[in-house]
Amino acid sequence: xxxxxxxxxxxxxxxxxxxQWGYLVTGExxxxxxxxxxxxxxxxxxxxxxxxxxxxxxxQTSHVIDMGDDPHRYPLRGWRSGARxxxxxxxxxxxxxxxxxxxxxxxxxxxxxxxx
Numbered sequence: 001x002x003x004x005x006x007x008x009x010x011x012x013x014x015x016x017x018x019x020q021w022g023y024l025v026t027g028e029x030x031x032x033x034x035x036x037x038x039x040x041x042x043x044x045x046x047x048x049x050x051x052x053x054x055x056x057x058x059x060q061t062s063h064v065i066d067m068g069d070d071p072h073r074y075p076l077r078g079w080r081s082g083a084r085x086x087x088x089x090x091x092x093x094x095x096x097x098x099x100x101x102x103x104x105x106x107x108x109x110x111x112x113x114x115x116x
Contacts, residue, residue, distance in 0.1 A: 004064045011057040018070035019050040027062025031055075 006027070026042050033054040040046055048054050050069065 002066045004066060006058040006062045008058060008061050012055060014053050014055045016051055016053045018068055020048040020066065020068040022046055022064055022066040025063040025065060027058060027060040029056050029058045029062055
């Protein structure tokens with residue numbers, strides 16, 4: 001399970017991988033799967049079948065809870081060896097995220113707390 005915060009105007013270009021599903025906590029996103037486009041708003045759930053080419057964009061700052069069948073898709077970064085409190089919060093989003101020129105602070109991948 002991965003928590004994401006995407007700034008307004010962020011796009012994730014075409015890609016594919018194992019099955020993916022999630023919940024849009026806040027905001028709004030457009031998800032295109034194999035040429036079919038759907039608008040998702042806060043409270044909506046989505047499912048992307050394994051191997052299907054897809055892309056997404058965010059028209060508002062959005063928080064997403066994302067899950068998938070590939071346990072190695074988002075490797076845990078910042079893990080403190082031997083720590084009992086769990087992982088440190090990672091501060092960067094997926095490598096393929098494209099940020100708009102007007103965007104403020106970087107897109108954040110939050111792995112240790114609920115999006116705010």
